[in-house]
Amino acid sequence: MSERRWNPTLEQWVLTATHRQDRTFLPPADYCPLCPTAPGAAKEYETDIPAPEYDIAVLENKFPSLRYPAPVPDVEGTELYPVGPGEGVCEVVLYTQQHNETLTVQPLHRIERLVRVWQDRFADLASRPFVDYVFIFENKGKVIGVTIDHPHGQIYAYPFVPPVAKTEIDAARRYRECTGRRLWDDILDEELRDGRRIVASNANWVALIPFYARYPYEVHLMPRRHLTTITEFTKTERWDFARILKVVLQKYDNLWGFSMPYMMVMHQAPTDGGDYDFYRFHVEFYPPHRTETKLKYLAGSESGAGVFINDTLPEVKAEEFRNVEPFYMEP
Amino acid sequence: MEKQEVTKEDGRIVYFYTFDDETEAESAEETRE
Numbered sequence: 001m002s003e004r005r006w007n008p009t010l011e012q013w014v015l016t017a018t019h020r021q022d023r024t025f026l027p028p029a030d031y032c033p034l035c036p037t038a039p040g041a042a043k044e045y046e047t048d049i050p051a052p053e054y055d056i057a058v059l060e061n062k063f064p065s066l067r068y069p070a071p072v073p074d075v076e077g078t079e080l081y082p083v084g085p086g087e088g089v090c091e092v093v094l095y096t097q098q099h100n101e102t103l104t105v106q107p108l109h110r111i112e113r114l115v116r117v118w119q120d121r122f123a124d125l126a127s128r129p130f131v132d133y134v135f136i137f138e139n140k141g142k143v144i145g146v147t148i149d150h151p152h153g154q155i156y157a158y159p160f161v162p163p164v165a166k167t168e169i170d171a172a173r174r175y176r177e178c179t180g181r182r183l184w185d186d187i188l189d190e191e192l193r194d195g196r197r198i199v200a201s202n203a204n205w206v207a208l209i210p211f212y213a214r215y216p217y218e219v220h221l222m223p224r225r226h227l228t229t230i231t232e233f234t235k236t237e238r239w240d241f242a243r244i245l246k247v248v249l250q251k252y253d254n255l256w257g258f259s260m261p262y263m264m265v266m267h268q269a270p271t272d273g274g275d276y277d278f279y280r281f282h283v284e285f286y287p288p289h290r291t292e293t294k295l296k297y298l299a300g301s302e303s304g305a306g307v308f309i310n311d312t313l314p315e316v317k318a319e320e321f322r323n324v325e326p327f328y329m330e331p
Numbered sequence: 332m333e334k335q336e337v338t339k340e341d342g343r344i345v346y347f348y349t350f351d352d353e354t355e356a357e358s359a360e361e362t363r364e
Contacts, residue, residue, distance in 0.1 A: 050337060060343040116332050117348050
């Protein structure tokens with residue numbers, strides 16, 4: 001079952017998806033459902049991928065939080081507690097058929113291919129009338145809660161604009177109304193003028209730990225040109241995006257010499273038909289490590305009050321991260 | 332880039348993406364490999 005229930009106190013939808021309790025949990029490498037099916041494999045040894053090999057593949061999640069058509073909700077809504085069907089799409093993006101690799105170690109041309117796949121999935125999902133927001137993300141590492149080790153990301157196509165995006169969009173709209181300028185134009189201008197929080201850059205993209213970072217190593221990727229979605233990249237911007245993405249991923253792994261866990265999320269304009277020219281595409285990374293051996297937990301203040309406490313200064317962490325190999329500061 | 336769509340027995344769709352030789356050459360040029 002999956003449905004959405006309205007929380008009137010926070011004015012947010014909560015998805016219930018009880019079938020996900022039974023989802024695959026850390027299977028052994030030789031029984032990975034996201035690896036190709038071996039040629040001639042018996043039925044019981046078939047994986048979720050009906051092919052003996054693949055380059056990049058995308059499949060609908062076996063245990064989706066959202067689906068279309070969605071089942072009828074388990075409970076009836078009321079005026080206080082509206083309930084809706086969990087309409088949407090949940091996809092899994094398989095970066096490679098190689099089980100033990102990560103996105104970081106993919107050659108640049110394969111990351112550029114992945115960007116094209118993300119663009120295709122965004123355009124496809126955005127064209128579906130029940131989809132208001134396409135959210136591309138990756139959860140990496142057991143400490144994030146990943147249940148399958150195979151290198152993959154995910155895409156959720158929501159039937160509403162999720163609250164974090166809505167908060168950013170509302171702020172950008174108000175900023176535009178008050179100043180006549182775009183919020184992310186001014187953020188990027190100020191970060192470039194200051195310079196202390198820039199960690200990598202090329203002709204089309206800037207990687208930085210923003211002034212308002214909540215995690216010690218919270219890197220954002222921002223396009224220099226105004227873009228609202230991933231489908232607006234020029235070919236050069238796409239290649240430069242792949243380059244700076246790989247650089248940031250390499251820096252994460254080189255920081256302490258292990259494969260860094262993280263959440264990577266893409267914030268884009270909604271696909272509900274509205275005008276979001278004041279908003280800007282960008283990527284945010286949330287690595288949970290605050291030191292090599294210590295994690296940042298979302299505890300009372302963060303979870304209960306919505307107030308993040310960052311134990312570090314973004315200016316200090318950015319200098320440290322900028323100097324981790326590979327050094328990449330193209331004009 | 333080409334996309335092949337396969338529907339599994341349980342109704343779920345898998346998209347297989349493939350990339351042609353021309354793209355590979357273009358990649359090599361772009362990446363200066």
